[in-house]
Structures are given as structure tokens and as C-alpha cells.
Amino acid sequence: MTAPLEGLRVFDLTRILAGPTCTQLLGDLGADVIKVERPSAGDDTRKWGPPYVKDADGHDTRESAYYLSSNRNKRSITLDIAKPEGQALARRLIAGCDIMIENFKVGDMAKYGLSYDDLKGEFPGLIYCSITGFGQTGPYAPRAGYDLLAQGVGGIMSVTGEPDRPPMKVGVGIADVMCGMYATVAILAALRHRERTGEGQYIDLGLLDTQVSWLVNVGLNYLTSGEVPTRVGNEHPNIVPYNVMPCADGYFILAVGNDSQFAKFCAFAGRPELAEDPRFATNEQRVRNREALYDLLPAITREKSQAEWVEGLAQCGVPCSPVNNVDQVFADPQVQARGMRISMPHPLAGKGEVDLIGNPIKYSGTPVSYRRPPPVLGQHSDEVLRDLLGLPDSEIAVLRERGVI
Numbered sequence: 001m002t003a004p005l006e007g008l009r010v011f012d013l014t015r016i017l018a019g020p021t022c023t024q025l026l027g028d029l030g031a032d033v034i035k036v037e038r039p040s041a042g043d044d045t046r047k048w049g050p051p052y053v054k055d056a057d058g059h060d061t062r063e064s065a066y067y068l069s070s071n072r073n074k075r076s077i078t079l080d081i082a083k084p085e086g087q088a089l090a091r092r093l094i095a096g097c098d099i100m101i102e103n104f105k106v107g108d109m110a111k112y113g114l115s116y117d118d119l120k121g122e123f124p125g126l127i128y129c130s131i132t133g134f135g136q137t138g139p140y141a142p143r144a145g146y147d148l149l150a151q152g153v154g155g156i157m158s159v160t161g162e163p164d165r166p167p168m169k170v171g172v173g174i175a176d177v178m179c180g181m182y183a184t185v186a187i188l189a190a191l192r193h194r195e196r197t198g199e200g201q202y203i204d205l206g207l208l209d210t211q212v213s214w215l216v217n218v219g220l221n222y223l224t225s226g227e228v229p230t231r232v233g234n235e236h237p238n239i240v241p242y243n244v245m246p247c248a249d250g251y252f253i254l255a256v257g258n259d260s261q262f263a264k265f266c267a268f269a270g271r272p273e274l275a276e277d278p279r280f281a282t283n284e285q286r287v288r289n290r291e292a293l294y295d296l297l298p299a300i301t302r303e304k305s306q307a308e309w310v311e312g313l314a315q316c317g318v319p320c321s322p323v324n325n326v327d328q329v330f331a332d333p334q335v336q337a338r339g340m341r342i343s344m345p346h347p348l349a350g351k352g353e354v355d356l357i358g359n360p361i362k363y364s365g366t367p368v369s370y371r372r373p374p375p376v377l378g379q380h381s382d383e384v385l386r387d388l389l390g391l392p393d394s395e396i397a398v399l400r401e402r403g404v405i
Contacts, residue, residue, distance in 0.1 A: 003030020004366045008191070011094050012036060012074065013081075013102035013114075015043040017147065017173050018207065019131050020070035021180025023101060026187070027073025028359045028368040034093065034384055035074040035375065039403060042078070042377040043067060056350035063348055068374045070180075072344065072356060075372065075380035078405050081112045085404045089389075090114055094123060096388050099187055103131040106141045116202045126200040127190045129183055135206030145207050150175035154211030159218055162233045179210040240286035240293060241265075244323060245301040245309075252309045254301070255319040259283060264316045269300050338362075344373040381405050 005026060010033045012023045020035075020043070027033040037043055049064035080086040091114070094100055100119075102109055109115040109130075116128040130136060133145010151157050151169045161168030186203045194200055212219070218229050221237060229237060236242035241262070245254045256262045259282055263275040274280055274296070279289040286293055301309065306322055313320040324332060330341050339358045346354040359368040385391040385405070399405045 002366060003369050004363070006030035008032070008099065009097045010034065011090075011097040011100040013100070013104070014131065015103065016045055017070055017176035018179040018183070019101055019103040020045075021177050022129075022131075022183040022187070023074065024070045024072055025180070025184050025359070026099070027372075028361070028370070030366075030369065031099070033074040034097070034380075034388075035071065035076045036079050036081070036090070037076055037377055039078040039080050039378070039405060042076075043071070046377065053346065053348055053354055054350050055348060058350065061348045063346075063354075063374070063376065068354055068356060071374035072370065073372050074375055075384055076375035076378055077381040077384045078378035079381075080404055081114060083402075083404055085399070085402065087113050089385075089399070089404065091119075091122075092389055093384070094119065094126065097126070098191070099127045099129070101129045101131070101183070101187075105144060106132055106136055120200070120202075124200060125194055125198060127187055127194065127203070128200065129187055129203040129205065131179060131183055131205045131207075133207050135209055136204045140208070147173040147176040147207065150179075150207035150211045154208050155215055155219070156211060159229050159231055161231045163231050165231070167231070175207050175211045178214055179205055179207050182210045182213070235290070235294075238287065239283060240290045241297060243294070246298050247301050247309055248303065248305045250306050251323050252301075252306045253321045253323060254297075254309075254313075255321075257319060261318045262286070265313065265318050268312055268316050268318070269303075271300055342370060344370055346373045348376060378405070 008026075008031045010023055010026055010031050012019070012033050012035045014020055014023060015037070023033045023035070035043075045067040046062060046064055048066040050060065051065045052060040053063040053065075053068070055061050079089060081090050090112075094114075102114075110118065116130075119126060119128065132141070133149065134140035134143055148169055151174070152167075154175065156175070157167040157169055160170060183203070183205050186205065190201055190203060218237065221227070221229055234244045239255075239257060242255050242257075243253075244251050254265070256265055259275075262280070262283075263272075266272050266275040278285065280286050280293055304312070310320050310322055322328075329335055335341070338360075340360070342356050342358045343353045344356060345352060354373060356373075361368055382393070382396055385396050385399075386393075396405070
């Protein structure tokens with residue numbers, strides 16, 4: 001079996017999370033990803049720890065868990081694109097690539113002679129993707145952008161958290177991750193366009209744009225009503241009950257999506273009369289009377305254990321779940337059955353391998369593949385320069401002495 005993107009090559013000038021999320025996904029789908037890093041320094045996230053991978057003696061290496069999270073299925077080379085020799089070498093490597101991705105600040109690539117305008121004449125089929133905080137145009141374009149800033153400017157923090165508490169960011173770098181996902185979709189669509197026309201193109205993605213795009217229903221609630229959404233904690237603005245509820249031994253999630261499910265919940269809870277109460281009989285009325293319903297529910301849900309609620313409601317067809325800690329997530333039988341925890345050999349790990357989070361895509365004919373663990377800095381410099389450019393070892397040694405690689 002071949003991977004869906006086998007035969008495609010990516011020149012990856014990204015670091016941190018948004019770009020590496022995109023290129024890891026392309027790598028999982030079979031692309032040959034050449035991760036270009038600064039000599040001696042590398043991707044900033046290599047130092048974003050602890051935790052770090054432990055060596056055989058139990059000491060920290062310099063491979064952080066953060067870096068490992070988004071850099072498998074790549075080959076790492078070191079290359080100083082600030083040097084003319086590095087720029088020339090980059091062009092030679094780009095000549096053998098289908099896709100180029102970078103997340104430098106606006107205008108930086110032009111300084112190195114590696115902007116899309118610099119390359120499109122020589123490489124008309126190149127798909128070139130730029131990821132920045134605020135995109136290539138607009139008043140904020142020159143600003144540096146990070147996930148937290150995008151979450152703040154893009155509104156998601158204003159609707160995340162409890163009503164009486166300060167705005168809260170999402171617990172993972174979701175603006176970065178979603179920007180990486182949009183970048184992947186854009187690149188795949190551009191590849192389809194190139195198949196038909198032979199033309200490459202430029203893709204401009206900003207963290208803020210993608211953050212605004214996935215305000216989805218909350219954003220549309222505002223655009224439709226003119227009312228500014230507020231923080232509702234774990235509640236849902238349009239569905240009730242949809243919340244984390246207390247139980248006899250902790251908490252569980254109750255996510256009622258329609259009136260039939262509400263009636264089934266009430267019957268299982270031993271309170272069928274609630275489903276007939278005109279304040280709660282329909283979702284529209286439950287939304288209007290959410291405070292009254294949520295005042296009543298905790299006393300009811302505390303009557304059973306988490307296991308009783310989760311197992312009993314699942315049998316009734318009412319969506320529910322426990323609230324797992326991360327250790328419970330990876331011990332969950334469904335997560336294990338779906339292969340969401342994987343291990344790969346790693347040259348620096350004392351146990352000989354590192355644990356990673358698996359790819360969620362399940363193909364019937366061309367499954368994702370885990371071919372390369374997250375590389376150590378410059379691990380494949382010689383290999384790539386020999387294989388792609390045919391450079392002899394003597395020339396590679398000179399480039400290393402000059403600090404080009």
C-alpha cells in the first residue's frame with residue numbers, strides 16, 4: 001500500500017506549532033518533509049521544557065515533549081538562510097520540492113530572496129504557504145503573532161470560562177493547531193488545482209483569520225442577533241441541558257441534544273414529570289428557562305454515581321461521558337482501541353523509544369504511516385544534501401565549517 005501523498009516533497013521552514021502541525025500531518029500522509037532548522041539552535045520548541053526525553057541514565061536530553069508533539073515523519077537539516085550560500089542551497093533544495101511552507105514575519109523571506117515573488121518565476125508549479133499571526137495584509141500584518149494573542153483578539157477567550165471569572169484561553173494551543181489544519185486543507189486543494197493546470201500558487205494564512213473562522217455558531221449567534229455572546233462556563237448557548245453535572249462520586253457530562261433525549265434522561269433519573277413541565281418540554285423553553293432547570297438538576301444527578309449515569313444513559317441513547325484526566329484518556333479502552341497512543345524508536349531515549357499521540361485519520365486503503373520519529377537537530381543534513389543534490393562529503397564538510405549548515 002502507498003500513502004496518499006507519497007512522492008510529494010515539502011520544504012518546511014516552520015517552527016513552534018501551527019506550521020509543524022501542518023507539516024507533520026502532510027508527513028503522516030506520506031509526504032517527504034524536509035524540516036529546515038537554524039544551525040546550533042533549531043526549532044524554538046526544542047527548548048520548551050521540561051519535560052524532556054530522558055536518556056539511558058535518566059537525565060534530560062534536549063528533546064522536549066512540546067517539540068515531539070508535532071515533528072514526526074520529517075527529516076531535519078540545518079541551514080542558515082541568512083547567508084548567501086544558505087540561500088543558494090535553499091533554492092537548489094526547493095527545486096526538488098512540491099510545497100514550501102514558512103512562518104517567518106511578514107517581509108522576512110524577501111530579505112533572504114526566498115519570497116514567493118522571488119521563486120514563482122523559476123518554480124511555477126511551487127505551492128508556497130505562509131503562516132503568520134495576522135496575515136500578509138491589514139494594519140496588524142507586521143506584528144508578531146502567538147496563539148494566546150490570536151485567542152484574545154479573535155474572541156474565543158471572551159466566551160471561554162465561567163461567567164464571573166476572567167476570560168480564559170483554551171488549554172491547548174488551539175489557534176495554532178487549527179491554523180495548521182486550515183493550512184493543510186489549503187495545500188491539498190492547491191495540489192488538486194496544480195494537477196489540473198500545472199500552476200502552483202501562494203497561500204496566505206493568519207492565526208487571527210482562522211481563529212475568527214472557527215467561532216462558528218457563537219460567531220453566528222452574534223451576527224444573527226446582534227447580542228454579544230458571554231461566557232457560560234461548560235454550558236451551551238443553544239442547548240439545555242448541556243453541562244458538567246455533579247454526581248455521587250464526582251462529575252459527569254450530560255449533553256442532551258433534543259427533546260426525545262431529554263425525556264429519556266428524565267425517565268432514567270426517575271423524574272419523568274420534568275419532561276412534561278411546560279418550562280422544559282422543548283429545547284427552546286429549556287434555553288429560556290436554563291437557570292430554573294439547572295437549579296433543579298444537581299440534586300437529581302447527585303443521587304447516582306458517575307458509572308451509573310454514564311452506563312445507564314448510554315444504554316438509553318442519551319449522550320454522556322466522564323470527565324477524564326489526561327492519564328485516564330490514554331488508559332481509556334476506546335482511545336486504546338483507536339490507536340491514539342503510539343511508540344516510535346528514538347536515538348536519545350533511554351528506553352529506546354518515545355510515546356506519541358497517533359493520527360486520528362483512518363483510511364480504508366492508504367493508512368497513515370509512522371516512518372520517522374521526531375528528528376534530532378540536523379540528523380539528516382548529510383543524507384538530504386547527498387540524496388537530493390548529490391553533494392560529495394567533502395563539499396558538505398566545507399559547508400559545515402563555514403556555518404552554512
